[in-house]
Amino acid sequence: MMKRISAIAIATFAAGGIANAEPPPESQRNFVSCPIVRDTATVPCWLSEYEGELYYLGIQTDVSADFDPPFLGHRVLVEGTVSDRPRICGGIVLDPVVIAPILDFDASCNTILPAEDRYTVPFAPRPPGPSGGRLAFQRDPAPEEVLVPPYEPREYLLHYDFDMLIMGRHAPILGDVLDYATKIGASRIEVVGSSGATLLSDGSVMAEDTSIALERANEIAEILKSGGLGELAFAAAAATGQEEPDGVEDWRSRRAVIRVMP
Amino acid sequence: MLLGCTASSVLGQTQAEDQWWAPGSGLPMPAAARYPNPYGELGILNTAGDYPTEGHAFFEPIGSNGRACVTCHQPASAMGLSTALIQQRWRASNGNDPLFAAIDGRNCPHLPANDPEAHSLLLERGLIRIFLPWPPRDPGGNAIEPEFTIEVVRDPTGCNTHPEYGLESTEPTISVYRRPRMAANLKYVTAADFGVTPFSIKDSRPASRDPETGRLVNMNMLADAREPTLRTQAISAALTHLETGGAPSDAQLAEIIDFEMQIYAAQAQHVGAGNLEEPGGPPALGPHAMLEGETGVLGNNTTRYVFPMGDAWTSLERSGDAEADAQNEFRESVQRGHDVFFFRTFWISDSMHINNIGLGNPIKRTCSTCHGMHMTGMDTANGFVDVGSTNLPWATENEQNPWTEKKPEMPLFRLSCDNAHAPHPFFGRVIYSQDPGRALITGRCNDIGSIVMQQFRGIASRAPYLTNGSAKNLRELIDFYDRRYNIRYSEQEKIDLENFLSTL
Numbered sequence: 144m145m146k147r148i149s150a151i152a153i154a155t156f157a158a159g160g161i162a163n164a165e166p167p168p169e170s171q172r173n174f175v176s177c178p179i180v181r182d183t184a185t186v187p188c189w190l191s192e193y194e195g196e197l198y199y200l201g202i203q204t205d206v207s208a209d210f211d212p213p214f215l216g217h218r219v220l221v222e223g224t225v226s227d228r229p230r231i232c233g234g235i236v237l238d239p240v241v242i243a244p245i246l247d248f249d250a251s252c253n254t255i256l257p258a259e260d261r262y263t264v265p266f267a268p269r270p271p272g273p274s275g276g277r278l279a280f281q282r283d284p285a286p287e288e289v290l291v292p293p294y295e296p297r298e299y300l301l302h303y304d305f306d307m308l309i310m311g312r313h314a315p316i317l318g319d320v321l322d323y324a325t326k327i328g329a330s331r332i333e334v335v336g337s338s339g340a341t342l343l344s345d346g347s348v349m350a351e352d353t354s355i356a357l358e359r360a361n362e363i364a365e366i367l368k369s370g371g372l373g374e375l376a377f378a379a380a381a382a383t384g385q386e387e388p389d390g391v392e393d394w395r396s397r398r399a400v401i402r403v404m405p
Numbered sequence: 406m407l408l409g410c411t412a413s414s415v416l417g418q419t420q421a422e423d424q425w426w427a428p429g430s431g432l433p434m435p436a437a438a439r440y441p442n443p444y445g446e447l448g449i450l451n452t453a454g455d456y457p458t459e460g461h462a463f464f465e466p467i468g469s470n471g472r473a474c475v476t477c478h479q480p481a482s483a484m485g486l487s488t489a490l491i492q493q494r495w496r497a498s499n500g501n502d503p504l505f506a507a508i509d510g511r512n513c514p515h516l517p518a519n520d521p522e523a524h525s526l527l528l529e530r531g532l533i534r535i536f537l538p539w540p541p542r543d544p545g546g547n548a549i550e551p552e553f554t555i556e557v558v559r560d561p562t563g564c565n566t567h568p569e570y571g572l573e574s575t576e577p578t579i580s581v582y583r584r585p586r587m588a589a590n591l592k593y594v595t596a597a598d599f600g601v602t603p604f605s606i607k608d609s610r611p612a613s614r615d616p617e618t619g620r621l622v623n624m625n626m627l628a629d630a631r632e633p634t635l636r637t638q639a640i641s642a643a644l645t646h647l648e649t650g651g652a653p654s655d656a657q658l659a660e661i662i663d664f665e666m667q668i669y670a671a672q673a674q675h676v677g678a679g680n681l682e683e684p685g686g687p688p689a690l691g692p693h694a695m696l697e698g699e700t701g702v703l704g705n706n707t708t709r710y711v712f713p714m715g716d717a718w719t720s721l722e723r724s725g726d727a728e729a730d731a732q733n734e735f736r737e738s739v740q741r742g743h744d745v746f747f748f749r750t751f752w753i754s755d756s757m758h759i760n761n762i763g764l765g766n767p768i769k770r771t772c773s774t775c776h777g778m779h780m781t782g783m784d785t786a787n788g789f790v791d792v793g794s795t796n797l798p799w800a801t802e803n804e805q806n807p808w809t810e811k812k813p814e815m816p817l818f819r820l821s822c823d824n825a826h827a828p829h830p831f832f833g834r835v836i837y838s839q840d841p842g843r844a845l846i847t848g849r850c851n852d853i854g855s856i857v858m859q860q861f862r863g864i865a866s867r868a869p870y871l872t873n874g875s876a877k878n879l880r881e882l883i884d885f886y887d888r889r890y891n892i893r894y895s896e897q898e899k900i901d902l903e904n905f906l907s908t909l
Contacts, residue, residue, distance in 0.1 A: 211763040
């Protein structure tokens with residue numbers, strides 16, 4: 144039975160044996176706040192406010208995008224870098240930026256701003272309705288890989304939203320795992336899950352419950368077993384400890400590594 | 406001025422009598438047939454040509470209760486089952502037709518036969534009782550540990566609290582009530598050419614596979630996607646709805662599947678729009694279009710379209726001939742209705758398996774975002790979503806107040822998601838539902854109320870709509886979505902949309 148944490152765990156790492164956290168670099172904006180939708184004449188853009196400033200997170204496109212817009216009704220963890228690009232939709236552009244909806248409901252996160260002529264997103268790769276025949280970020284299919292023995296172990300990396308387990312966006316990676324393991328006749332799959340921590344801009348640390356590391360590993364193993372690799376040997380484990388966050392791309396610590404062994 | 410009155414207001418909600426196809430009748434099924442409906446005529450094509458049905462497993466009562474597949478997949482109802490036809494059959498048989506069998510044609514088997522009250526959900530909403538084991542079983546028959554508990558809040562049929570049939574019985578069973586689905590155009594429904602991947606893009610869970618071949622399937626059959634193939638569906642339906650006592654033979658199954666795959670259905674003639682298959686007309690319309698259409702195509706784009714209409718009905722001349730001008734006016738309304746379906750944006754919010762798959766909540770999109778399969782308007786893959794048709798607060802039910810004698814008709818369950826899993830992102834840990842849908846198969850909190858989308862074709866022949874039959878006509882269907890997503894359609898948009906849907 145998995146244990147889930149339902150509240151944001153805010154902690155400083157002093158008590159946990161990790162050095163007192165210094166604030167992130169000046170260019171970072173790591174915070175938890177309500178997402179805001181601003182409508183435009185085309186697709187909506189997503190914003191969030193922190194310490195009286197509005198930040199631009201991204202626009203609505205489709206499932207091919209790297210940016211998954213947040214959820215109204217939930218606050219969002221924003222981990223981004225202030226760019227020197229002109230403001231978009233009124234917000235300072237964070238780029239790169241990774242966002243993660245917070246599990247707990249927050250009914251105050253309900254702002255939809257109306258479209259205004261001064262806010263446009265001419266770079267939107269697809270309109271709000273039907274596409275022009277391509278996904279917003281459609282990639283050309285990779286050439287068929289010719290695999291020749293002896294086969295090499297291969298690693299696959301999954302990143303997670305805060306406090307979350309498997310999500311729909313992981314499906315292609317799991318498909319790649321299945322494909323490679325099947326083609327090489329893999330003998331074993333090792334999964335190592337990690338919990339993560341993020342250094343917020345106010346100097347506090349927001350940490351996942353460390354138990355989620357093993358949950359992530361076990362869940363992937365179970366999914367792969369029931370998804371066609373049930374005959375293989377599996378080893379699922381939690382990574383040792385939790386990486387110390389430094390405020391720069393701390394989202395990378397919320398991960399699982401799948402290793403396919405020949 | 407509102408242009409283009411709706412077809413239903415012209416003809417009224419009538420359906421011709423004597424359209425019932427009785428099991429074992431031995432009637433030949435013609436290569437092409439027309440069946441009247443309130444909007445004109447449905448067209449059915451049988452690619453095998455004039456077709457004998459005597460001794461055929463789809464048409465013969467192969468079980469113990471006198472039913473056949475055709476009982477709930479009637480040609481006159483676009484291979485589905487309309488309440489108009491059900492009520493006609495009730496009158497004609499005094500409630501004795503096998504359709505009204507105790508097993509699932511009554512609200513619950515323990516209720517008295519021949520009592521309309523005991524069959525109210527079938528007679529009024531067109532609902533068949535679907536009884537499923539609780540907790541759910543995996544394909545190997547092993548119990549799945551669900552992420553939620555189920556409590557019966559309201560049990561108007563008495564079935565879910567019944568000591569023999571209910572959740573507390575020796576074989577705990579949950580009864581939900583669903584509309585029979587259309588057994589036509591199945592080359593589309595079963596196509597796995599687009600978006601079908603080993604792990605579902607909706608939740609990364611393993612997609613279902615054909616148990617015989619191991620091939621991936623698109624999980625677009627049945628309201629809860631519990632059966633992966635036409636073969637497993639036929640076996641399951643025979644065992645439950647037909648009470649066969651054992652699986653049909655391989656020969657019978659092959660006969661059923663072959664027949665199902667050779668049937669195409671769509672509106673062919675329309676009281677307002679005229680002949681839907683005339684040369685040069687919209688390429689999406691009519692049963693021949695369904696026969697010739699391409700499968701596995703995502704149509705939510707301006708290259709293929711979900712329902713390609715061309716521009717034949719975009720701007721039509723007026724000749725001064727009143728009848729011809731009225732038809733042209735109606736056709737333009739149909740075209741506008743298509744554009745409402747395809748281009749009219751609104752905020753889609755709090756819909757599991759739409760908003761949580763990387764699109765954000767809310768997302769500004771159109772009907773065709775979810776109803777994206779070319780020619781049918783289903784999803785191309787894994788088409789289960791929660792649009793609120795069965796989950797509160799959106800599901801339709803009779804209001805309770807001191808001034809009405811109406812009682813709630815549908816069961817209501819309270820589903821409490823445990824603390825060991827993430828809460829449902831839009832409804833939290835406690836969800837009220839008339840039919841938990843996909844969650845009754847997976848046991849997953851996030852699947853509560855997710856129902857597989859249905860195709861739009863032949864829709865004029867098979868009212869009522871939504872899985873719980875809560876929309877009695879096309880206007881109520883449109884109104885449901887208007888309320889659910891606060892679309893704020895204008896009256897003209899609703900008229901145009903109804904007219905468009907009625908031509909499909």
